[in-house]
Amino acid sequence: MSTAAATTLTSSLFARPRGRRRVRPHASASEAFHPEVSRAVETLQAEFREVDRALAVNSSRVSAAFRAARVAPHHFGGSTGYGHDDAGGREALDSVFAHVVGAEAAIVRPQFFSGTHAIACALFALLRPGHELLAVAGPPYDTLEEVIGIRGSANVGSLKDFGVTYREVPLAEDGGLDWDALADAVRPETGCALIQRSCGYSWRKSLSVADIRRAIELIKMQNPNCKVMVDNCYGEFVETSEPPMVGADLIAGSLIKNPGGTIAPCGGYVAGKKDLVAAAAARLSAPGLGVEFGSAPGHVMRALFQGLFLAPQMVGEAVKGGLLIAEVMSAKGYRVQPLPRAPRHDIVQAVELGNRERLIAFCEVVQQTCPVGSFIKPTAGETPGYASEVIFADGTFMDGSTSELSCDGPLRDPYAVFCQGGTHWTQWALVLGEVLKVV
Numbered sequence: 001m002s003t004a005a006a007t008t009l010t011s012s013l014f015a016r017p018r019g020r021r022r023v024r025p026h027a028s029a030s031e032a033f034h035p036e037v038s039r040a041v042e043t044l045q046a047e048f049r050e051v052d053r054a055l056a057v058n059s060s061r062v063s064a065a066f067r068a069a070r071v072a073p074h075h076f077g078g079s080t081g082y083g084h085d086d087a088g089g090r091e092a093l094d095s096v097f098a099h100v101v102g103a104e105a106a107i108v109r110p111q112f113f114s115g116t117h118a119i120a121c122a123l124f125a126l127l128r129p130g131h132e133l134l135a136v137a138g139p140p141y142d143t144l145e146e147v148i149g150i151r152g153s154a155n156v157g158s159l160k161d162f163g164v165t166y167r168e169v170p171l172a173e174d175g176g177l178d179w180d181a182l183a184d185a186v187r188p189e190t191g192c193a194l195i196q197r198s199c200g201y202s203w204r205k206s207l208s209v210a211d212i213r214r215a216i217e218l219i220k221m222q223n224p225n226c227k228v229m230v231d232n233c234y235g236e237f238v239e240t241s242e243p244p245m246v247g248a249d250l251i252a253g254s255l256i257k258n259p260g261g262t263i264a265p266c267g268g269y270v271a272g273k274k275d276l277v278a279a280a281a282a283r284l285s286a287p288g289l290g291v292e293f294g295s296a297p298g299h300v301m302r303a304l305f306q307g308l309f310l311a312p313q314m315v316g317e318a319v320k321g322g323l324l325i326a327e328v329m330s331a332k333g334y335r336v337q338p339l340p341r342a343p344r345h346d347i348v349q350a351v352e353l354g355n356r357e358r359l360i361a362f363c364e365v366v367q368q369t370c371p372v373g374s375f376i377k378p379t380a381g382e383t384p385g386y387a388s389e390v391i392f393a394d395g396t397f398m399d400g401s402t403s404e405l406s407c408d409g410p411l412r413d414p415y416a417v418f419c420q421g422g423t424h425w426t427q428w429a430l431v432l433g434e435v436l437k438v439v
């Protein structure tokens with residue numbers, strides 16, 4: 001081909017076709033979202049920046065923990081059988097997690113079925129026959145009622161079956177801790193004080209780390225031997241410190257919530273004082289086995305490490321989503337907890353919908369906008385561990401993951417929906433546009 005011919009061919013290939021319309025640029029955020037949602041987004045820019053500042057602090061701490069533990073590719077190799085040949089993966093993961101939450105030790109395992117399972121192991125590690133368990137933040141989450149033995153669990157190995165008594169300190173009228181009552185609540189036989197950081201299915205304030213510090217100081221003043229256990233579910237990485245940093249003896253939670261970064265496929269953790277973590281590990285496995293057992297496939301180990309690394313980012317996005325839900329739904333006249341633009345201490349945003357029909361409609365719309373199972377219609381029903389019918393909208397990649405966009409609520413007065421998760425705040429912005437059409 002001649003040079004002239006080649007030049008002509010090249011020019012024709014790259015010439016703009018005549019008569020073709022220009023491609024319209026992508027829609028702006030204001031066009032992508034419902035107008036009321038767009039206005040809320042503009043209102044929340046200062047709050048979003050505060051979330052990003054906390055995210056940066058937490059990400060720095062997580063990165064430092066990975067470097068300190070010398071995490072390397074061989075830690076993702078996994079193991080089989082007893083798990084003796086895991087090349088140090090378990091030890092490295094435990095070390096990273098302990099560093100991140102400011103604890104002496106941690107056990108992070110896929111063998112924990114759920115957050116409730118991890119919390120149960122921690123409670124059984126701390127309590128013995130004749131001890132009292134004191135819940136200092138009102139009634140515990142529904143799934144712990146059978147662990148404690150205050151609902152429907154006779155002769156199956158609850159704390160009550162083993163001679164542990166139970167008492168709780170009601171919340172103050174404002175939904176926070178009753179400091180006056182707590183100052184005189186701990187007895188000589190109180191072996192463990194349970195602090196639930198998140199609201200659970202109660203219409204109450206979630207607790208800040210500062211609240212937890214103050215509660216621990218009050219408890220230890222009355223009985224220095226009383227151990228303090230914090231149910232840390234939904235609270236990890238929301239603030240820039242964690243309960244072990246302010247004196248908690250043990251914390252426990254789930255890896256398909258905050259610390260799994262939306263990609264951990266299963267598991268839970270217990271962290272805190274070294275001897276107490278060892279006791280919780282013995283409850284998970286058996287006395288004498290400690291933390292040196294338990295196999296996990298390599299892809300699971302890698303996901304647990306990577307999920308923990310991603311967790312601050314995912315939690316930050318979930319917090320922004322909660323702020324947006326509160327702003328939009330409050331403007332429509334619904335009661336919300338936490339209040340709009342209030343400081344956040346967990347990733348849960350509750351909205352009081354007032355009746356069964358609106359609660360179901362809200363969950364149906366959320367499910368319809370999910371990436372997985374959008375065609376499935378959520379149905380309220382009985383769920384193991386819960387006292388009431390519960391409806392869930394959780395079109396998530398990991399079954400039951402609440403670090404992914406999801407919501408749920410018990411079918412009981414005041415018919416509140418509890419929203420959480422989301423890998424980016426814009427997911428909730430889009431969902432809210434659809435929610436506003438039905439509620």
